[in-house]
Amino acid sequence: xxxxxxxxxxxxxxxxxxxxxxxxxxxxxxxxxxxxxxxxxxxxxxxxxxxxxxxxxxxxxxxxxxxxxxxxxxxxxxxxxxxxxxxxxxxxxxxxxxxxxxxxxxxxxxxxxxxxxxxxxxxxxxxxxxxxxxxxxxxxxxxxxxxxxxxxxxxxxxxxxxxxxxxxxxxxxxxxxxxxxxxxxxxxxxxxxxxxxxxxxxxxxxxxxxxxxxxxxxxxxxxxxxxxxxxxxxxxxxxxxxxxxxxxxxxxxxxxxxxxxxxxxxxxxxxxxxxxxxxxxxxxxxxxxxxxxxxxxxxxxxxxxxxxxxxxxxxxxxxxxxxxxxxxxxxxxxxxxxxxxxxxxxxxxxxxxxxxxxxxxxxxxxxxxxxxxxxxxxxxxxxxxxxxxxxxxxxxx
Amino acid sequence: xxxxxxxxxxxxxxxxxxxxxxxxxxxxxxxxxxxxxxxxxxxxxxxxxxxxxxxxxxxxxxxxxxxxxxxxxxxxxxxxxxxxxxxxxxxxxxxxxxxxxxxxxxxxxxxxxxxxxxxxxxxxxxxxxxxxxxxxxxxxxxxxxxxxxxxxxxxxxxxxxxxxxxxxxxxxxxxxxxxxxxxxxxxxxxxxxxxxxxxxxxxxxxxxxxxxxxxxxxxxxxxx
Ligand SMILES: Nc1ncnc2c1ncn2[C@@H]1O[C@H](COP(=O)(O)OP(=O)(O)OP(=O)(O)O)[C@@H](O)[C@H]1O
Ligand SMILES: [Mg+2]
Numbered sequence: 001x002x003x004x005x006x007x008x009x010x011x012x013x014x015x016x017x018x019x020x021x022x023x024x025x026x027x028x029x030x031x032x033x034x035x036x037x038x039x040x041x042x043x044x045x046x047x048x049x050x051x052x053x054x055x056x057x058x059x060x061x062x063x064x065x066x067x068x069x070x071x072x073x074x075x076x077x078x079x080x081x082x083x084x085x086x087x088x089x090x091x092x093x094x095x096x097x098x099x100x101x102x103x104x105x106x107x108x109x110x111x112x113x114x115x116x117x118x119x120x121x122x123x124x125x126x127x128x129x130x131x132x133x134x135x136x137x138x139x140x141x142x143x144x145x146x147x148x149x150x151x152x153x154x155x156x157x158x159x160x161x162x163x164x165x166x167x168x169x170x171x172x173x174x175x176x177x178x179x180x181x182x183x184x185x186x187x188x189x190x191x192x193x194x195x196x197x198x199x200x201x202x203x204x205x206x207x208x209x210x211x212x213x214x215x216x217x218x219x220x221x222x223x224x225x226x227x228x229x230x231x232x233x234x235x236x237x238x239x240x241x242x243x244x245x246x247x248x249x250x251x252x253x254x255x256x257x258x259x260x261x262x263x264x265x266x267x268x269x270x271x272x273x274x275x276x277x278x279x280x281x282x283x284x285x286x287x288x289x290x291x292x293x294x295x296x297x298x299x300x301x302x303x304x305x306x307x308x309x310x311x312x313x314x315x316x317x318x319x320x321x322x323x324x325x326x327x328x329x330x331x332x333x334x335x336x337x338x339x340x341x342x343x344x345x346x347x348x349x350x351x352x353x354x355x356x357x358x359x360x361x362x363x364x365x366x367x368x369x370x371x372x373x374x375x376x377x378x379x380x381x382x383x384x385x386x387x388x389x390x391x392x393x394x395x396x397x
Numbered sequence: 398x399x400x401x402x403x404x405x406x407x408x409x410x411x412x413x414x415x416x417x418x419x420x421x422x423x424x425x426x427x428x429x430x431x432x433x434x435x436x437x438x439x440x441x442x443x444x445x446x447x448x449x450x451x452x453x454x455x456x457x458x459x460x461x462x463x464x465x466x467x468x469x470x471x472x473x474x475x476x477x478x479x480x481x482x483x484x485x486x487x488x489x490x491x492x493x494x495x496x497x498x499x500x501x502x503x504x505x506x507x508x509x510x511x512x513x514x515x516x517x518x519x520x521x522x523x524x525x526x527x528x529x530x531x532x533x534x535x536x537x538x539x540x541x542x543x544x545x546x547x548x549x550x551x552x553x554x555x556x557x558x559x560x561x562x563x564x565x566x567x568x569x570x571x572x573x574x575x576x577x578x579x580x581x582x583x584x585x586x587x588x589x590x591x592x593x594x595x596x597x598x599x600x601x602x603x604x605x606x607x608x609x610x611x612x613x614x615x616x617x618x619x620x621x
Contacts, residue, residue: 003517004497004504012496299492302453304481304509304557307473390453391444394490 006309010316013293024285024374025325031271031278032329032370033336038267039362040337044354045260057132058221059230061247062093062237068245071219082109084216085243092241093220098228103130106201107218108210110172110194122193123172125201133221134195142181146197151177155184156191174207175200220244275373282377286318290381297385298393310386314378322374326367333366334359400429400593401450401561406459408445408616419445420456421616427609429560430591432584434604436621437613443597444489446613447563450595451484452476481510485559487567489597492550493538499525499545500534503553510557524552529578544571551579555586561593562586568598580606 014021063071067083084106093102108123126134128145138145138152146152151170168179177196204210224233234246290297297310305313354362385393403426408419420442427433437443448454450461452468460467468479486492493502500521507517525531528548530541538546551567564583568576580603586592598604610621 004501004508006508009494009497009501009505009508016496296494298453299488299494300505300509301477302451302480302486302488302492303506303553304477304484306477306509309477309509389455391448392454394453394488394492 006313007316010313010320013313013317014320020285021321024282024321025328027278027281028322028325028370028374029328029332031274031373032326032366033333034274035271035369036330036333036362036366037337037340038264038271039365040334040354040359042260042264042267043358043362044337047354047358056221056249057136057223059224059249060222060234060237061249062089062220062222062241062244063218063247065243065245068247071245071247082107082211083218084212085218087215087217089241089244090217090220093222093237093244096233096237096240098224098233099222100225101130101132101223102220103127103132104217104220105133106198106212106216108173108204108212124190124193124195125198126195128197132223133190137183138195141183146180146195148197148199149175149177150180151194151196152181152183153179154191154193154195155182173204173209175203275369279373279377282318282374283380286314286378287381290385294385294388294393295396298388298390298396301386301390302394307386311379311382314382315375318374318378319371322371323367325374326370329370330363330366334363399426400431400464401427402460402462403427403450404460404462406446406449406461407457408442408449408454409457418442418616420449422459423616423618425611425618427593427595430587430593431609432587432594432596432607433609433611434596434598434607435611435613435618436598436601436604441613442616443613444565445616446618447565447595447597450561451486451563452480453486477509481506481557483560485554485557485562485592487551487554487562487564489565489569491538491543491546493546493553495538498535498537499530499541499549502538502549503556506553506556520556521552524555525549527555527582528552529575544575547571548575548579551582558590559592561595564594564596566597566599568600568603576600576603 061071064083064085070083087104090102090104093099104127106125108125110121110123124134128135135145142152151172170177170179172194177200179194183191183195201212202214205212205214224230230248234248237246238244297305300310300313404424406420406423410417410419423446435443435446445454449456449469452461452471456469459469461469463479463483468476471479480486493499494505497505500518503521503524504517522531522534525534525548528551530545530548533541533545533549536545538549541549547567547570551564554562554564562583567583568579571579583594583596584606587594594607596603596607604610612619612621
């Protein structure tokens with residue numbers, strides 16, 4: 001038979017009122033799962049925004065004035081928007097000090113039925129000579145440049161269009177295209193586009209089915225020389241060229257980040273309230289426990305238990321409770337985050353996902369908070385009871 | 398200097414602004430290995446007195462010196478150690494933990510006094526056999542009779558080999574035969590191990606067996 005120890009006595013104490021223990025574990029699990037969900041949500045949105053911006057590889061993005069929001073939507077989420085500026089802007093951008101590399105895209109939205117036989121898709125035409133956005137991915141996926149009349153699908157597009165097979169033909173603005181491959185997933189809004197080189201645009205414009213005119217482009221990507229501050233160069237750019245708006249890499253997704261800050265406030269408020277409530281519940285239950293067991297505590301004191309022994313005994317009890325609740329909460333919260341992620345458009349449009357190490361850190365935070373709250377709530381009643389004179393509590397009935 | 402020296406000990410209780418006298422200026426010297434008995438009416442202050450001696454109640458005034466050290470001035474840690482190592486309590490009230498078996502109850506003081514007892518199982522068995530309920534090792538208090546519970550508490554008081562046993566009506570609800578057995582046990586412990594015993598009892602016959610006999614009356618202690 002096992003020897004008697006603080007741990008075995010604490011466990012026996014825990015088993016005395018299983019329902020009450022269960023309620024407490026449940027409350028802590030609820031709190032922790034809420035916490036896990038809130039943190040997972042925030043972190044996954046924030047980190048995937050950053051990943052997307054980094055992935056684009058551009059320090060500054062130049063768009064027609066007023067299109068800043070559209071550009072972000074286009075690049076970071078999967079919305080279909082078109083905006084245009086004359087190609088002559090490029091020369092003006094080159095004149096700004098600090099520009100090292102520059103390329104541009106032209107965007108089109110395909111409209112099913114009217115001109116095209118594919119689902120509404122975003123079409124990205126790029127300049128294969130100067131490009132540094134698409135080419136690196138193309139190199140990985142196809143291993144050769146795209147030819148005239150060829151197109152490659154973004155990762156998400158292939159899912160949307162159901163393009164399991166290669167070498168499918170599609171009509172886009174009255175032009176036949178051969179879809180020769182699928183790009184690897186990038187985690188940006190470009191996953192939902194169809195790519196082609198810009199020499200195809202001539203035929204598309206001639207078809208007359210697109211709103212695009214000759215000599216129009218949508219967006220300019222620039223890389224800066226070492227030592228140039230993107231924010232500064234961006235301000236110079238906007239000052240010199242009134243026709244454009246500039247988004248620096250660090251500002252990309254600003255719209256989201258602001259929304260996110262609001263959501264965070266709500267989460268923060270909810271978790272604080274839930275924490276206070278749970279602490280109060282633990283406090284109430286442990287006050288009841290302390291009262292019920294005051295005589296036993298007095299007896300243990302008379303038998304030689306120090307105040308610290310009493311604290312240790314109850315700390316074990318509350319730690320087991322807290323850990324149990326927190327572990328259940330972490331599991332439930334992680335599961336919930338994964339399940340509900342799809343029903344939040346903020347998470348659906350940007351490709352969100354947490355790495356294992358991010359998840360482990362969040363789990364640790366959940367465990368820590370759950371356990372800390374348990375200990376905090378329980379310590380007050382325990383401290384009160386350990387101080388009482390043993391004889392007086394022993395005589396209590 | 399005597400082993401245990403009690404000096405002008407006073408304890409008053411305050412209930413609703415009224416002051417009740419629990420122990421009234423008691424002084425007493427006890428030598429190591431002595432067997433004392435205290436009799437007295439209900440409410441005369443017997444429990445209050447031994448509780449102060451055992452360090453589970455603070456006196457209002459006076460000192461309790463054990464080998465010259467005033468236990469009333471010890472901090473919690475030292476006082477608890479004093480109780481764990483030197484005092485064996487046998488309470489007037491039911492005092493077993495309901496969640497623990499007889500054996501676990503007997504061994505409970507051991508976790509507050511680590512290192513003292515090594516062979517848990519045999520120690521507990523030996524003590525419970527000594528008080529005559531060796532077969533109830535794994536019974537819970539609720540499964541034991543009042544008298545059996547009392548014996549478990551007595552066995553528990555002996556676990557840490559205390560220097561002083563404070564027995565507050567230890568045989569209160571036991572039959573005469575068992576009462577005699579327990580008394581015999583206490584006498585044995587007193588004689589063989591030299592343990593100092595203070596026995597509170599209403600039974601004048603039992604009290605008479607002690608070397609020194611006292612009576613408490615309204616908080617005061619008198620020789621008889
Ligand atoms: N916690 C307390 N609060 C107030 N008064 C108390 C308290 N404990 C004891 N008393 C009072 O102190 C006096 C002595 O009580 P004590 O318990 O020492 O008596 P006793 O001699 O042990 O009696 P009994 O033989 O019935 O056990 C009594 O008058 C009692 O009313
Ligand atoms: Mg009494």
